[in-house]
Amino acid sequence: FDRDNDGVCDILDEAIWGAKYLYKCLDLDTYKTIANVSSGYGYWGAPEAEDLRPVTGDFMNPGFLVGGFALVGKYSDGKYVTLAEELYEHNGGSIRDLIALYQATDDEKYWNELQERIKDLISSHDGGLSQFRELAEYAIAFPTVDEVEAIRNLAQARYDGIKSTSDKYFRVRQYGG
Numbered sequence: 001f002d003r004d005n006d007g008v009c010d011i012l013d014e015a016i017w018g019a020k021y022l023y024k025c026l027d028l029d030t031y032k033t034i035a036n037v038s039s040g041y042g043y044w045g046a047p048e049a050e051d052l053r054p055v056t057g058d059f060m061n062p063g064f065l066v067g068g069f070a071l072v073g074k075y076s077d078g079k080y081v082t083l084a085e086e087l088y089e090h091n092g093g094s095i096r097d098l099i100a101l102y103q104a105t106d107d108e109k110y111w112n113e114l115q116e117r118i119k120d121l122i123s124s125h126d127g128g129l130s131q132f133r134e135l136a137e138y139a140i141a142f143p144t145v146d147e148v149e150a151i152r153n154l155a156q157a158r159y160d161g162i163k164s165t166s167d168k169y170f171r172v173r174q175y176g177g
Contacts, residue, residue, distance in 0.1 A: 032059035
């Protein structure tokens with residue numbers, strides 16, 4: 001939808017608005033982001049009418065911004081893609097970030113790193129949920145690559161393991177002895 005008729009779909013307008021705000025929260029010298037900008041519960045007016053919003057808390061790793069900045073930049077201002085690349089170079093990131101960076105740039109370095117990390121995850125998969133989530137995100141993003149069959153087999157093994165520990169009548173997973 002483009003209800004404001006600005007030529008940009010509304011959901012992208014919202015993503016750009018959020019990216020602009022988060023960009024303001026970054027310290028580009030340290031590649032860290034402020035943890036909290038808030039007046040607390042004492043002010044209930046429009047944010048732009050507030051005199052001073054104090055910065056509280058510490059700075060934190062902005063790794064969570066990499067994927068979002070890459071995708072917003074792909075569909076709007078390319079400066080966000082550049083920023084995503086700089087954040088990734090400085091702080092690293094997840095499989096999701098590599099997927100977004102590759103999709104936004106088509107840069108083979110991200111594809112190659114993604115391939116290495118996926119192969120490592122497949123070979124060292126211990127059934128952990130975080131590993132499984134990253135493998136699933138990769139398989140969804142690139143459903144025709146060779147590794148999808150191995151990921152599908154890991155998913156089936158995980159399903160079979162959960163099913164084997166589930167109550168046969170209520171299908172609720174049981175823990176413990």
